[in-house]
Amino acid sequence: MLKTPPSPLEAAPAPANGRDPQLHQLADLADWRAALTAADQPNQPAITVCGGTGCRVYGSERVCQALQRELAARGDGRPVRVTGCHGFCERGPLVVLHPQRLMYTRVKPEDAAEIAAATVDGGRVLDRLLYTEPQSGARLPYETEVPFYKHQHRLVLDLNGTLDPLSLADYVAAGGYAALAKALALTPAAVIAEVKASGLRGRGGAGFPTGQKWDLCRRQPGDVKYVICNADEGDPGAYMDRSIMEGNPHRVLEGMLIGAYAIGARRGFVYIRNEYPLAVKHLRAAIAQAEARGLLGENILGSGFDFRVSVRLGSGAFVCGEETALMASIEGRVGEPRPRPPYPAEAGLWGKPTNINNVKSWAAVPLILANGADWYAQLGTPTSKGTLIFSVVGKINNTGLVEVPLGISLRRLIFDIGGGIPGGKAFKAAQIGGPSGGCIPAEHLDTSIDYESLTALGAIVGSGGLVVADEDTCMVDFARYFMQFTQEESCGKCVPCRVGTQAMLATLERICAGHGQPGDVDYLLELGEMIKRSSLCGLGQTAPNPVLSTLRYFRAEYDAHILHKRCPAKVCKGLITYAIQPERCSGCQVCLRNCPAGAIHGAKQQIHTIDPAVCTRCGLCQSVCKFDAVTVN
Amino acid sequence: MSVNAPPRPKPETEHPSGDPRFKLIDRTLKRLQHRQDSLIEVLHTAQEAFGYLDDDVLIYAAQQLKLPLSWVYGVATFYHFFSLKPGGEHTCIVCLGTACYVKKSGEILAALEKEFGIKPGQTTADKKLSLAQARCVGSCGLAPVVVIDGGVHGREMANETVARVRAALAHVAAPAAGEPAA
Numbered sequence: 001m002l003k004t005p006p007s008p009l010e011a012a013p014a015p016a017n018g019r020d021p022q023l024h025q026l027a028d029l030a031d032w033r034a035a036l037t038a039a040d041q042p043n044q045p046a047i048t049v050c051g052g053t054g055c056r057v058y059g060s061e062r063v064c065q066a067l068q069r070e071l072a073a074r075g076d077g078r079p080v081r082v083t084g085c086h087g088f089c090e091r092g093p094l095v096v097l098h099p100q101r102l103m104y105t106r107v108k109p110e111d112a113a114e115i116a117a118a119t120v121d122g123g124r125v126l127d128r129l130l131y132t133e134p135q136s137g138a139r140l141p142y143e144t145e146v147p148f149y150k151h152q153h154r155l156v157l158d159l160n161g162t163l164d165p166l167s168l169a170d171y172v173a174a175g176g177y178a179a180l181a182k183a184l185a186l187t188p189a190a191v192i193a194e195v196k197a198s199g200l201r202g203r204g205g206a207g208f209p210t211g212q213k214w215d216l217c218r219r220q221p222g223d224v225k226y227v228i229c230n231a232d233e234g235d236p237g238a239y240m241d242r243s244i245m246e247g248n249p250h251r252v253l254e255g256m257l258i259g260a261y262a263i264g265a266r267r268g269f270v271y272i273r274n275e276y277p278l279a280v281k282h283l284r285a286a287i288a289q290a291e292a293r294g295l296l297g298e299n300i301l302g303s304g305f306d307f308r309v310s311v312r313l314g315s316g317a318f319v320c321g322e323e324t325a326l327m328a329s330i331e332g333r334v335g336e337p338r339p340r341p342p343y344p345a346e347a348g349l350w351g352k353p354t355n356i357n358n359v360k361s362w363a364a365v366p367l368i369l370a371n372g373a374d375w376y377a378q379l380g381t382p383t384s385k386g387t388l389i390f391s392v393v394g395k396i397n398n399t400g401l402v403e404v405p406l407g408i409s410l411r412r413l414i415f416d417i418g419g420g421i422p423g424g425k426a427f428k429a430a431q432i433g434g435p436s437g438g439c440i441p442a443e444h445l446d447t448s449i450d451y452e453s454l455t456a457l458g459a460i461v462g463s464g465g466l467v468v469a470d471e472d473t474c475m476v477d478f479a480r481y482f483m484q485f486t487q488e489e490s491c492g493k494c495v496p497c498r499v500g501t502q503a504m505l506a507t508l509e510r511i512c513a514g515h516g517q518p519g520d521v522d523y524l525l526e527l528g529e530m531i532k533r534s535s536l537c538g539l540g541q542t543a544p545n546p547v548l549s550t551l552r553y554f555r556a557e558y559d560a561h562i563l564h565k566r567c568p569a570k571v572c573k574g575l576i577t578y579a580i581q582p583e584r585c586s587g588c589q590v591c592l593r594n595c596p597a598g599a600i601h602g603a604k605q606q607i608h609t610i611d612p613a614v615c616t617r618c619g620l621c622q623s624v625c626k627f628d629a630v631t632v633n
Numbered sequence: 634m635s636v637n638a639p640p641r642p643k644p645e646t647e648h649p650s651g652d653p654r655f656k657l658i659d660r661t662l663k664r665l666q667h668r669q670d671s672l673i674e675v676l677h678t679a680q681e682a683f684g685y686l687d688d689d690v691l692i693y694a695a696q697q698l699k700l701p702l703s704w705v706y707g708v709a710t711f712y713h714f715f716s717l718k719p720g721g722e723h724t725c726i727v728c729l730g731t732a733c734y735v736k737k738s739g740e741i742l743a744a745l746e747k748e749f750g751i752k753p754g755q756t757t758a759d760k761k762l763s764l765a766q767a768r769c770v771g772s773c774g775l776a777p778v779v780v781i782d783g784g785v786h787g788r789e790m791a792n793e794t795v796a797r798v799r800a801a802l803a804h805v806a807a808p809a810a811g812e813p814a815a
Contacts, residue, residue, distance in 0.1 A: 052774075053771060053772045053785070054772055054774040054775050054787070057772065057775055057785045057786070057787050058787075089772075089773075089774020089775065090774060092774070233771070234768065234769070235769070236729070236730030236731045236732070236734075236768050236769035237730050237731035237732045237769060237773055238769075238773075239769070239771035239772070239773055242771040273771075274677070274714055275767070275768075275769075275770055275771065276771055312673070312674070313673070313674070313677055314714075315673060315676075315677070315712035315713070315714035315715060316712050316713030316714035316768070317711065317712050317713060318768065329673065330670070331670045332668075332669060332670035332671060332672040332673050332674075332708070333670075333672075333708065334707055334708055334711040335711065335712070391773055393731070393732035393773040393774070393776060394731065394732050394735045394736070394776075395735060395736075399732075399773065399774045399776070400774055431731065434731065465731065467731045467732060467735060469735060473735055478735075481731070481734055482731075485768070489768075491711075594792055596744060596747040596748065597747070616743075616747070618740055618743050618744060618747070618791070619737070619740055620740070620744060620791055620792065623790060623791070623792075624792060
């Protein structure tokens with residue numbers, strides 16, 4: 001049974017956007033919030049459906065419509081809304097019934113009638129839709145009990161699961177823009193002091209203290225300054241920036257407003273990936289709403305502070321995540337980085353002092369202002385404060401977005417929250433920080449996740465991408481993958497990166513193809529150090545990291561490829577052969593029909609064979625065989 | 634994006650070809666006041682309207698923004714998003730982001746290459762299908778991911794994807810997103 005049975009018919013429709021008031025001064029905002037929250041009763045029932053990209057693919061919008069139809073047919077007035085990403089992408093589409101936070105997973109539109117009849121009307125929990133703990137088989141009804149959420153500390157992502165991202169009223173009712181109001185009542189220097197005291201460090205990669213960066217920019221002479229939100233989330237395997245912008249775009253805007261006020265900027269840009277259409281849509285909608293209500297524009301809330309934000313679309317260049325390249329792209333030029341100094345704080349966009357922060361950094365700012373620097377600084381380690389958002393993906397049970405305090409151990413992140421490795425396989429390594437980061441092997445699982453510890457291990461916090469590799473992942477191939485990425489994305493401006501990444505990639509490809517030579521490892525080490533030292537921008541300076549860190553921890557795998565011509569994980573095509581085990585083969589011909597190369601022979605009911613000379617090692621036969629008869633050697 | 638711009642009473646200037654899609658570019662140019670730094674926005678509009686950036690379009694953008702054609706060409710070729718060649722009737726994008734890669738999206742791509750005889754970035758001779766690879770579509774929870782004609786499909790297997798693409802090419806209803814093919 002539910003903890004609190006839903007109380008019947010508490011219809012309190014939120015005021016339509018068209019009737020949202022104009023906000024001319026600080027008091028108007030407080031009055032509006034009071035009016036919005038007065039109508040709300042505590043523990044008002046509501047249903048939220050996750051509208052993150054993952055859940056949308058699995059039909060969450062249709063689930064929401066079906067639920068709305070069912071409730072409308074019953075005359076039940078509780079709101080059913082699509083929210084931003086709840087983070088637990090693995091089990092989507094997610095439906096959460098408030099106030100109990102009863103969570104149904106993998107919900108289909110057909111389930112709506114039963115949810116309405118059993119849970120909404122009858123207060124019964126539908127066991128079949130609950131999250132089942134893989135180890136114990138226990139069914140956990142409430143979101144707060146599910147290990148994936150239980151061990152998290154969701155600050156930046158907290159409202160993602162409850163707000164309608166397209167509703168300014170929702171955000172204001174949840175306390176939105178209160179931090180802006182608080183900041184506008186302070187002097188810019190006091191705002192910066194607060195951010196400095198919180199210990200917030202840039203969440204985009206380098207981890208530079210945010211308050212100090214703002215201060216540098218504020219101290220620059222000149223009237224024209226800019227703030228930029230770096231939303232060019234290029235790290236393959238990371239999608240938290242997308243999730244924040246899709247689920248809570250106003251929080252990013254609020255952070256930028258506070259930053260602009262502190263620095264003295266009147267103009268801001270959000271540079272966002274074109275590959276994220278929903279994030280672009282929500283952000284543009286949020287800007288339009290804020291402009292319509294007077295939260296963006298001139299004389300914001302009567303403070304005399306003017307600020308406008310424009311969206312600039314990225315065009316598919318990884319290097320544009322680098323700040324100087326990003327600014328070149330906003331200026332309409334080829335996105336190539338330039339030497340620093342001068343730093344953007346001195347001469348950035350159009351030569352004016354500019355402050356660039358990542359989406360996650362901006363989104364943390366309102367929390368710090370609203371709750372105080374001390375509150376934020378309670379979390380984390382002495383040098384790394386607050387929370388970090390990771391996208392935990394790859395060979396892991398609970399794929400999703402996870403927000404944890406800095407200082408948590410990798411083990412907790414991967415096993416307690418991530419639920420461990422699927423199929424009972426062994427954990428091999430976690431790549432943190434994407435193509436710029438490094439891998440952390442099993443022996444360092446208990447390391448604290450903070451800026452200093454990860455750097456010491458050869459990885460970086462980076463943008464928060466965390467890709468888990470299991471025993472089936474070949475670390476040489478993994479390194480080759482990242483090197484191929486950076487080589488293709490190298491803009492070509494400086495020689496070490498342009499030529500060096502090519503040379504490293506060619507060597508890795510040779511090793512994976514089975515043509516490695518003794519001495520290749522030393523060559524990779526030498527090249528890697530050279531590229532790190534001499535490249536122009538962060539892309540080149542970090543490009544060798546995946547290779548250097550896999551060499552550091554998985555040297556034996558490189559040696560197996562080079563000296564013994566063997567791929568221990570059985571991944572590298574040049575070093576493996578597929579074969580059919582006669583005792584298991586049923587002669588069903590499924591593999592034969594699926595083989596794109598025509599390498600499999602054998603009549604029906606006869607044991608099949610694979611011709612290694614024709615076989616392209618695509619692995620399709622292994623994935624289609626129902627009898628596990630295909631093996632790799 | 635609709636191909637036909639809504640009819641307008643009297644266009645001040647018209648592209649000599651009379652192609653109405655140039656009016657979409659004009660609208661963006663006007664909105665951004667013909668500022669030279671709006672080049673990328675203009676190219677975005679052009680790519681959406683035309684599907685790719687034809688020589689005519691690049692020349693037009695260069696003239697309107699008073700930029701050298703070499704500059705416009707440089708920008709158009711630097712960014713992956715812009716394409717100077719027309720795409721096929723259908724597109725299939727295979728995500729090769731890290732999450733998808735460790736879940737073997739490379740094998741999906743290889744199966745598609747084999748099946749349709751084209752490499753990523755190419756279009757079949759009959760102009761029916763373009764194959765592309767993506768760096769990361771930000772749907773890592775669904776890995777491996779393919780995007781067929783704008784529809785995202787997650788947790789794919791190579792043979793499923795081939796079946797989906799065949800279905801798309803044959804204009805029959807492809808299995809809905811999230812449901813296994815065949």
